[in-house]
Every structure is written in structure tokens, then in C-alpha cells.
Amino acid sequence: MTVMGTVIFLASEVMFFATLLGSYYTLRAVNADSWPPEGIEPEWPLPLLMTATLLVSSVSIHGAVWAVRRDNRTVLTSALAITVLLGVMFMVGEIFEFSIAEFDFEGWKDGPPKGVAEGIVPGAYGSMFWTILAFHGLHVSGGIILNSYILFSALNGRFSSKNYQVLESASYYWHFVDVVWLIVFVTLYVVK
Amino acid sequence: MTTHTFTPDQSPGVGAVRVTRPYRAVFLDWITTTDHKKIGTMYAIAASVFFLIGGILAGIMRIQLAIPENDFVTRDVFNQSFTMHGTIMVFLFLMPMLAALGNWMVPLQVGAADMAYPKVNALAFWMIPLGGTVLLLSYLMPNGPHAGSWVSYPPLADVSESGTAFLPGHGVDLWIGAIAILGISSTLGSINFIVTVYKMRAPGMTMLRVPIFTWTVIVQSFLAIFSLPVVTAGLAMLWISRNLGGRFFDPSAGGDPILYQHIFWYFGHPEVYILVLPVMGVVSEIIPVFSRKPLFGYKAFIFATLSIAALGTMVWAHHMFTTGAIQVHFFAFTSFLISVPTGVKMFNWTATMYKGKIEFTSAMLFALGFLMMFLIGGITGVFNATGGLDFSLHDTYFVVSHFHYVLVSAALFGLFAGFYYWFPKMSGRMLNETVGKVQFVLLFLGVNFTFLPQMLVGLDGMPRRIPTYTEEEGWGLGNLISSYGYILIALAAILFLLNVLLSMRRGKISGDNPWDAYALEWATSSPPPYYNFDRLPLIRSERPVFDENHPEAVATGDH
Ligand SMILES: [Cu+2]
Numbered sequence: 001m002t003v004m005g006t007v008i009f010l011a012s013e014v015m016f017f018a019t020l021l022g023s024y025y026t027l028r029a030v031n032a033d034s035w036p037p038e039g040i041e042p043e044w045p046l047p048l049l050m051t052a053t054l055l056v057s058s059v060s061i062h063g064a065v066w067a068v069r070r071d072n073r074t075v076l077t078s079a080l081a082i083t084v085l086l087g088v089m090f091m092v093g094e095i096f097e098f099s100i101a102e103f104d105f106e107g108w109k110d111g112p113p114k115g116v117a118e119g120i121v122p123g124a125y126g127s128m129f130w131t132i133l134a135f136h137g138l139h140v141s142g143g144i145i146l147n148s149y150i151l152f153s154a155l156n157g158r159f160s161s162k163n164y165q166v167l168e169s170a171s172y173y174w175h176f177v178d179v180v181w182l183i184v185f186v187t188l189y190v191v192k
Numbered sequence: 193m194t195t196h197t198f199t200p201d202q203s204p205g206v207g208a209v210r211v212t213r214p215y216r217a218v219f220l221d222w223i224t225t226t227d228h229k230k231i232g233t234m235y236a237i238a239a240s241v242f243f244l245i246g247g248i249l250a251g252i253m254r255i256q257l258a259i260p261e262n263d264f265v266t267r268d269v270f271n272q273s274f275t276m277h278g279t280i281m282v283f284l285f286l287m288p289m290l291a292a293l294g295n296w297m298v299p300l301q302v303g304a305a306d307m308a309y310p311k312v313n314a315l316a317f318w319m320i321p322l323g324g325t326v327l328l329l330s331y332l333m334p335n336g337p338h339a340g341s342w343v344s345y346p347p348l349a350d351v352s353e354s355g356t357a358f359l360p361g362h363g364v365d366l367w368i369g370a371i372a373i374l375g376i377s378s379t380l381g382s383i384n385f386i387v388t389v390y391k392m393r394a395p396g397m398t399m400l401r402v403p404i405f406t407w408t409v410i411v412q413s414f415l416a417i418f419s420l421p422v423v424t425a426g427l428a429m430l431w432i433s434r435n436l437g438g439r440f441f442d443p444s445a446g447g448d449p450i451l452y453q454h455i456f457w458y459f460g461h462p463e464v465y466i467l468v469l470p471v472m473g474v475v476s477e478i479i480p481v482f483s484r485k486p487l488f489g490y491k492a493f494i495f496a497t498l499s500i501a502a503l504g505t506m507v508w509a510h511h512m513f514t515t516g517a518i519q520v521h522f523f524a525f526t527s528f529l530i531s532v533p534t535g536v537k538m539f540n541w542t543a544t545m546y547k548g549k550i551e552f553t554s555a556m557l558f559a560l561g562f563l564m565m566f567l568i569g570g571i572t573g574v575f576n577a578t579g580g581l582d583f584s585l586h587d588t589y590f591v592v593s594h595f596h597y598v599l600v601s602a603a604l605f606g607l608f609a610g611f612y613y614w615f616p617k618m619s620g621r622m623l624n625e626t627v628g629k630v631q632f633v634l635l636f637l638g639v640n641f642t643f644l645p646q647m648l649v650g651l652d653g654m655p656r657r658i659p660t661y662t663e664e665e666g667w668g669l670g671n672l673i674s675s676y677g678y679i680l681i682a683l684a685a686i687l688f689l690l691n692v693l694l695s696m697r698r699g700k701i702s703g704d705n706p707w708d709a710y711a712l713e714w715a716t717s718s719p720p721p722y723y724n725f726d727r728l729p730l731i732r733s734e735r736p737v738f739d740e741n742h743p744e745a746v747a748t749g750d751h
Contacts, residue, residue, distance in 0.1 A: 001308055001309075001387060001391055004387050004390065004391065005308065005309060005312075005383050005384075005387050008382075008383045008386055008387070008417060009379070009383055011417055011418070012379050012383075012417045012418070012420070012421045013421065015417075015418055015419070015421040015422050015425075016421035016422070016424060016425050017425075018422075019421070019422045019425035019426060019455060019458075020425050020429075023425075023426075023429065023440065023451055023455070026448065026451050026454075027440070027446065027447065027448060027451065030446070030448050030451075031446045034446065037446075123439045123445035123446040123447070124439050124440060124442075124445055124446030124447045124448075125446060126439075127429075127432065127433075127438035127439050127440050127447070128440070130438075131428070131429060131432055131438060131440075135428070
């Protein structure tokens with residue numbers, strides 16, 4: 001039953017990200033000749049590495065589900081630990097991405113940030129870029145907390161092949177975050 | 193007939209507050225409960241409180257507009273009043289009140305002991321007072337609450353190029369926070385309804401035997417799940433614009449204000465069906481019972497409900513005809529299409545009554561009131577959806593009148609019908625029928641006195657949202673009548689409150705099935721025990737209780 005509720009919840013999450021991504025493509029069409037604005041070139045190597053991290057973590061959480069179905073506790077806990085670790089690595093990458101950004105969130109404190117009027121960073125492009133990244137990051141962070149809780153429960157022997165609905169639900173959520181990232185990556189760094 | 197002894201530990205319904213336990217224990221019991229019936233009652237109480245607040249705000253506007261060039265309130269207070277009135281009535285009255293009926297009736301109608309996730313259910317409820325508090329906190333802030341209308345269009349709700357807000361202070365920010373909280377609450381509630389119906393139906397209760405009210409709640413839930421997150425994302429962008437320097441909707445920085453309107457109405461139009469579909473469900477429970485005939489076209493009704501929901505996601509830009517930035521023909525066409533399944537429903541209801549033995553109970557009267565008011569709302573809607581006409585009707589009182597005919601008919605007629613019908617099940621006692629009929633007459637006159645003149649001054653060009661007007665414009669009489677109408681609606685609401693409070697203690701004992709109704713909730717005692725059902729009847733049609741109580745009719749196929 002938990003699984004069904006999770007799947008419906010994820011449908012609402014799909015709509016949330018669809019709105020953000022739809023807005024991105026709308027504004028991209030509106031500013032067809034300045035998207036991304038001149039002089040802005042999102043660098044893809046780090047995000048590509050982050051993509052790989054997240055993809056592997058999807059495999060590892062699937063491994064955890066595989067293991068719990070066979071009551072294999074060692075594989076279960078180690079797969080979960082790896083998933084948490086990879087999630088944290090992804091977030092480290094994302095925080096680094098934010099730290100090198102020129103987008104100044106506090107910009108308004110002393111007048112408009114440089115370039116607002118000309119429609120470049122942090123105009124519409126910068127706003128969409130960082131908003132999408134931030135909301136995805138928040139979802140990954142939530143997933144890390146959830147996965148840590150699952151790991152903790154697993155260490156306390158809570159799951160078995162007859163009782164792993166919560167674990168399965170968490171894995172669906174994590175796959176969802178992963179798939180959204182793939183779309184975000186393609187949108188922000190490949191299609192642009 | 194099952195009898196149930198009423199012990200404090202199982203106290204389920206409205207009438208249960210009178211048990212002789214210490215107040216503290218009763219209080220703790222209610223705030224920690226995960227029982228769907230108690231949560232339903234709490235939804236109803238919370239929604240009533242917010243109805244009172246929203247109603248007072250409407251009163252402020254009606255006093256201000258009653259005579260030309262009135263200065264009862266300032267322009268700012270007027271703007272805040274209509275913004276908060278709209279927000280409160282939609283998010284804090286109608287949605288929670290529908291959730292109240294849904295929480296009470298959905299598990300009973302499908303024969304479940306509770307909702308699928310009782311704790312999530314309690315969480316979803318408690319987010320309502322939380323969201324309401326966040327919203328009302330803005331009255332304590334400098335500059336007061338949001339004053340830019342519930343649509344919160346940029347640039348008004350946004351900041352200017354130089355970063356100053358057109359609506360200074362944190363009214364809009366708190367409003368955004370409140371909508372996000374209430375949206376999540378409603379999403380959680382919707383998930384709960386869907387899983388409950390899908391997983392917890394009693395044996396024999398196939399999807400095509402599920403009562404109509406529950407069906408409409410399910411379709412409503414899907415609409416909520418697919419539309420609420422959209423506005424949450426849009427409002428998040430608006431909040432980032434106001435507070436963190438984002439530029440999504442500012443053309444001077446590459447943004448697009450029309451984008452916001454698309455996002456808002458992609459949610460805003462389905463929201464209408466979120467509010468109206470369950471009310472149609474209530475009416476579809478009541479009309480067959482008091483016509484002594486089964487609902488004409490049960491399957492057609494379900495199909496029409498699904499069609500309305502599907503079409504309802506393709507019409508949002510009919511709110512944006514005058515922007516000149518959308519395909520008027522496409523959206524006018526899809527909007528017209530919706531009148532087809534809506535017409536099917538009208539036909540379902542009238543055909544059900546045709547040659548029926550109609551009993552004019554209060555519930556039935558309110559249901560018929562709903563049909564009439566909704567018809568007016570629907571027909572005026574066709575005018576608005578006509579591309580060319582809309583250019584002259586847009587943002588006039590004609591539109592205000594239109595959506596009040598739709599929503600007030602749903603909010604008041606439909607909900608009153610539902611409460612007169614289900615109060616006996618919830619409390620074990622009947623509401624007073626005479627008061628109900630007086631209340632119906634008051635409300636019927638009140639609604640038409642309030643909103644018919646608005647339609648006329650609207651056709652005469654009176655714009656919405658203006659705080660006052662001059663004598664020469666000639667809208668004085670219409671507005672004065674409209675303001676008197678408000679008093680009648682208020683009286684009807686007060687009468688209902690008194691009726692509930694008195695009937696809760698002194699009403700006639702109802703018994704399990706006072707209306708000889710047929711859906712599953714009437715199979716258990718009134719009020720139902722904590723675990724809902726001592727026994728379930730055999731479920732072999734969509735009318736299991738009728739089948740059990742009238743074996744002769746079933747045998748002759750006369751049902
Ligand atoms: Cu609409």
C-alpha cells in the first residue's frame with residue numbers, strides 16, 4: 001500500500017518538475033537569440049560526473065531491493081550505504097556548482113545585480129537555471145535523509161523479504177530523482 | 193438494523209462531544225485522533241471558521257459597494273479584502289469542507305474501516321489550520337495582507353526592474369507559503385482517497401459498484417494531484433522573484449508575464465472542477481434517494497465525470513483571451529466541449545426525477561437549488577468562453593456573477609444538501625427539516641438577489657475589483673440590492689449553524705437509515721462505531737443497502 005501512495009505522490013512531483021522545465025523551454029523560446037546569454041557557457045564535465053554518480057546509485061538501491069527479496073542482509077546494508085554515499089557525493093558536486101556561480105542571490109540588497117536590465121545573468125536564464133538545480137538538489141537531499149533512515153532501519157533488522165514496502169517506496173523515489181536529473185542534465189547542459 | 197451502544201472510547205461523530213470524560217482527555221483524544229470520522233468533523237469545524245472569516249470579508253466589500261462613492265474602507269483594505277475573501281473561500285472553506293464530506297463518507301461508502309493512511313490523513317488535516325494561520329498572520333505584518341487578487345499576476349505581485357515590490361511587505365510571501373502548505377495538504381488527502389478506494393473496498397464492491405460521490409472524489413483527487421503541484425511551482429518562482437532576485441516574469445530581463453498566467457490557470461481551471469465535481473457527487477446521491485428511483489445512467493455519469501476532468505485540463509487559457517497571446521479559437525472550442533458532459537449530467541439528474549415519487553426534503557430542495565443555480569452558472573460560462581464576447585465581458589461583474597453562481601451553488605446549495613442528507617449518519621440525529629426549508633428559501637432568494645444584479649451591472653460595464661464608483665455610472669441600485677442579498681445569505685448560514693448546534697443535542701433520533709437510502713454508508717449504525725461496520729451486506733449492485741432492505745423489488749427486477 002505504501003508503494004501505491006508513493007507512486008501517486010511521484011506523479012504530483014512529475015507535474016512540479018514539468019512546470020519548471022516547461023517554463024525553462026518557454027523562456028528559451030521567448031529569448032531564442034540570447035539563450036544562454038552571451039558569454040555564458042555552462043560547463044558540463046562536473047555535471048556529467050554527477051550524472052554518473054546518480055546513475056550508479058540508482059543501480060545500488062535497486063541492488064538493495066534485490067537483496068531484501070532474498071533476505072541477504074550483508075548486500076542489503078552495504079548497497080544502502082553505497083547509495084547514501086553516492087547521494088552525498090552528488091550533493092557535494094552540486095554545492096560546488098553553486099559556489100562557483102556568479103549568480104548573486106543577495107543581489108537585491110544593494111540595487112539590482114549587474115546585468116539584470118540587459119536580460120543576462122541573473123535574468124530569466126540564470127533564474128531558471130538555478131531554480132531547477134536548486135529544487136532538484138532539495139529533492140536529492142530529501143532522498144539522502146530518507147535513504148539514511150532506511151539504512152538505519154536495515155541495520156536494526158527491520159526489513160525482510162516479507163516486509164520491505166518502505167524500502168521499495170524509497171527506491172522508487174530515488175529512481176525518480178535520478179530520472180529527473182537526467183532530464184535536467186540534458187536540458188541545462190546539453191540542449192541549453 | 194444494527195444497534196450500537198455508544199461508549200466514550202468509540203465516540204465517533206459530531207454528537208460525541210457530550211460524553212462525560214474530563215475535557216482534557218476529550219481534547220487530547222481529538223487532537224491526536226487518526227479516525228477518519230473525527231478528522232472529517234474537524235475539517236468541517238475548521239472550514240466553518242474560515243467560512244465565517246471569508247464571509248465577513250465579503251460583508252466589508254458589500255458595505256463598501258452598497259452606495260456610490262462610499263468611504264467605509266480604504267482602497268487598500270478593499271483590495272486586501274477581495275484577495276483574502278477569494279483565497280479563504282477557495283482554499284480554506286470549500287476545499288476543506290469537501291474534504292470533510294470525503295473523509296466521512298468515502299471509507300463508509302466503500303466499506304473500509306478507515307482511510308488507507310490514517311496518520312497521513314491527520315497530517316493533511318492539521319496542515320489546514322497551519323496554512324490558515326500563516327495566511328492570517330499577514331494581517332499582523334506591516335502593509336497587511338496580499339492585496340493583488342488571488343491570481344497574483346506579475347508584475348503587480350512581482351518586483352519592479354529596480355527591485356522594489358509593487359505590493360510591499362510580506363503579505364504576498366505569506367500568501368504563497370499558505371497556498372503551498374494547503375496545496376500539499378490537499379495532495380496528501382487526495383493520495384489517501386485514491387489508495388483507500390483502490391485498495392480497501394469491501395468484498396464485492398467492484399469499481400462499477402462504487403457510489404457516485406466516491407467516484408467524484410476520486411476524479412477530484414486525480415485533478416488535484418495533477419494541478420496543485422503546477423501552481424506550487426509557479427508560486428515558488430514568484431517567491432524567488434520577490435525575495436531572491438529571480439527574473440522569470442519580467443520582460444526587461446527576458447522573463448514572460450504570460451508564462452505566469454499559463455501556469456496559474458493550468459491549475460486554476462481544474463480547480464473549479466476540484467470544487468464542483470464532489471458536489472455533483474453529493475447531488476447524485478440525493479436526487480435518486482428522494483425520487484425513489486436509481487440514478488439514471490450510473491455509468492454515463494462516471495464517464496461524464498472523467499470527460500469533464502480530461503477536458504478540464506485543456507481549457508485553461510479561456511481565462512486569458514484578452515492577453516492576445518493565446519489561441520482563442522482552440523480554447524473557446526475546448527471550453528464549449530465541456531458543456532457536453534455537463535449536459536449529460538443534467539440529463540442524468542432530470543431523467544432520474546422524471547416519473548419519480550419526489551419527496552421535497554431539505555436535502556432534496558438544496559440539491560434542486562444546486563441544479564438551478566449551476567445551470568445559470570453554466571450558461572453564463574458559455575458567454576465567457578465565447579472568444580468575441582469575452583473581450584467585452586472580461587474583468588466585469590458579469591464574470592464575478594458567473595463564478596459565484598457556479599461556486600456558491602456548489603459551496604452552499606450542494607454542501608447544505610450534503611449535510612442535511614448525511615448529518616443523521618454523522619451524529620445519529622436529524623437536522624430540523626422546517627428550519628431547513630426556511631433556510632432554503634432564504635438562501636435561494638439571497639443568492640439571486642446578490643448575484644443577479646451583479647450580472648446586470650457587469651453587462652453595463654462595471655469592472656471587478658473597483659473599490660467604489662460614481663453616482664452617474666448608474667450602478668448604485670444594482671449594488672444596493674446585491675448588498676441586501678448578502679444579508680439573506682448570511683441569515684441562511686446562521687440558521688444552519690443554529691440548526692446544527694441544536695440538533696446535535698436535541699434533534700430527533702435518526703436510526704440507521706432514515707431516508708431509506710441505498711449506498712453502503714447506510715448499512716452501519718448512526719453514528720458508525722469506531723471500526724465502521726459490524727457486518728456488511730452482500731454487495732451485488734451499486735445499491736447494496738436497497739437490495740438488502742427491499743428483496744421483493746430485487747426479485748421482480750424493479751429497482
Ligand atoms: Cu476556467
